[in-house]
Amino acid sequence: MTDTEYQHLVRSLTEEIWQRLQQGEGPSHSCGCTHADIEMLVHSGACRVAVHPPSPSVDPQTAVLIDHTILKPDATRADILKVCDEAIKFSFASVCINPYWVPVVAERLRCSPVKVCTVVGFPLGATFPGAKATEASEAVKLGAQEIDMVINVGALRSGDWDIVRLDIRGVVEVCHAAGLLTKVILETCLLNDEEKVAGCLLARAAGADFVKTSTGFSTGGATAHDVELMRFVVGEGLGVKASGGVRSLEDVKKMVAAGASRIGASASVKIMEEAAGKVASGGKVASGQLPVASKSPAPY
Numbered sequence: 001m002t003d004t005e006y007q008h009l010v011r012s013l014t015e016e017i018w019q020r021l022q023q024g025e026g027p028s029h030s031c032g033c034t035h036a037d038i039e040m041l042v043h044s045g046a047c048r049v050a051v052h053p054p055s056p057s058v059d060p061q062t063a064v065l066i067d068h069t070i071l072k073p074d075a076t077r078a079d080i081l082k083v084c085d086e087a088i089k090f091s092f093a094s095v096c097i098n099p100y101w102v103p104v105v106a107e108r109l110r111c112s113p114v115k116v117c118t119v120v121g122f123p124l125g126a127t128f129p130g131a132k133a134t135e136a137s138e139a140v141k142l143g144a145q146e147i148d149m150v151i152n153v154g155a156l157r158s159g160d161w162d163i164v165r166l167d168i169r170g171v172v173e174v175c176h177a178a179g180l181l182t183k184v185i186l187e188t189c190l191l192n193d194e195e196k197v198a199g200c201l202l203a204r205a206a207g208a209d210f211v212k213t214s215t216g217f218s219t220g221g222a223t224a225h226d227v228e229l230m231r232f233v234v235g236e237g238l239g240v241k242a243s244g245g246v247r248s249l250e251d252v253k254k255m256v257a258a259g260a261s262r263i264g265a266s267a268s269v270k271i272m273e274e275a276a277g278k279v280a281s282g283g284k285v286a287s288g289q290l291p292v293a294s295k296s297p298a299p300y
Contacts, residue, residue, distance in 0.1 A: 060091060062252065062275045065261070067117055067146075067241070068268040069096040071216065077104065084108040090272050094146055096264060098122070099139050106143025117146040120171055123217035125150030125187070129163075133170035140178045147175050148183040148212060148241075148264075153190050156199055164199070168206035176207065183210035183241050183262075186230075189220030193229060200233040210262065214244030221245030224258040231259025249274035 068087040070079060080101050087095045087109070094115035095105050106116045118139045121132045129152075136147050149171045155163045168184055175182040184203040188196055203211050211230050213222040221244025230240050242255035243264025249271050252263055265271060 062249070063091045063272060064093055065252070065256070065263045066090075066092045066268045066271070067094045067096045067243075067262060067264045068092040068114075069216075069243070069264050069266045071096065071098055071119065071122070071266075073098070075101075077101075080104055081108055084114075086269050087114045088112045090268070092268060093262065096146075096148065099135060099142075099144075102139050102142045102144050115145040116143050117148060118144045119185075119215075120147055120149040121152075122148075122150055122185075123215040125152050125185070126154055129167040129170050132167065133174055136171045136174040140174060140180060144180070146181045146183065147171060148185055150185045150187065150215060151199060151203075153187050156186075156195055156202070157191065161198065161202055165202045165206050168203055168208055172207045181209040182207075183212045183239070184208045185212045185215055185243075187215060187218050188213045188223070188226040188230075189218050189244075196226060196229055197233050200230050204234055204238060208238065210239035210241050212241035212243055212262075212264070216244035216264070216266075218244075222255060222260075224254045227255050227258035227260050247271075 068083055068090075070083045075098075080097060081104070083097075084095050084105055085108075086092075092114055094117040095109065096117040096119065097105050099118050099120070102116060102118050109116055120135045120139065121127055132149060136144075136149065139147065149168065151164055152160075152167050155167070168182075172182045184199070184206075186196060186199040186203075191199065200211050211234055213226050213230070214220070222242035227240055227242050234240065239261040240259050241262040241264055242258075242260040246252060246255060246263055246265045247267040247270070252265075252271055255263060
């Protein structure tokens with residue numbers, strides 16, 4: 001076969017494959033391949049091209065922000081595994097569970113990029129610093145990849161800042177020794193703005209990677225005001241996680257616009273359905289476009 005004949009065969013096969021792929025398909029059902037892609041494959045020696053149906057519409061921009069969370073004390077093994085499977089399906093950042101479930105979740109997520117996140121000193125934070133460090137160490141051994149710890153809120157409000165810093169530092173050292181992230185839960189609903197600022201500064205001084213608004217088990221959850229304040233204090237050096245009461249795509253948008261870089265939510269599947277336009281939010285079909293997070297330098 002001459003070069004000209006070969007080129008003509010490649011072009012003919014490519015055209016035939018392309019036409020078959022396009023038969024009965026609208027623009028939203030495109031396989032993701034272009035005419036040039038298929039021609040290159042055939043030219044390289046392919047005699048058949050297999051195309052999988054498109055997967056359900058998932059907005060990765062939203063999914064990678066979310067720690068898919070199940071922390072209710074009565075959650076069963078079946079509940080935990082369901083949340084894991086949802087996290088794999090939607091490619092969430094992590095699954096956040098109570099420490100007891102870490103081995104179960106680690107096994108279920110073993111072959112996926114979804115991380116295992118657990119909580120320490122949860123939900124009150126009013127325990128011994130050594131107990132938190134030990135709890136974190138045990139969780140890491142069992143497969144945890146991120147740790148969300150609750151600060152000693154009473155100590156912070158009492159002005160015992162060295163205690164709070166050392167409390168955080170003990171968990172941070174355990175996590176960083178294993179190359180893992182630490183998120184520090186302030187429980188903002190129990191603090192005034194000055195105390196929130198102090199908590200953020202202490203978390204930063206202790207080497208934490210994130211500050212987080214809430215456990216979701218106290219008198220309130222995340223607010224845009226708190227997220228904006230936390231972002232302003234920590235600057236761009238730390239992450240800010242909005243958690244507690246984030247139940248819709250609109251909530252996610254507000255938190256991201258205020259400066260959140262991670263979202264903790266148990267309503268994650270509903271949020272993703274809104275992002276895909278499958279359910280209405282506030283009477284309107286949801287848009288998956290997220291706002292750009294505000295960026296403010298740390299004033300300290």
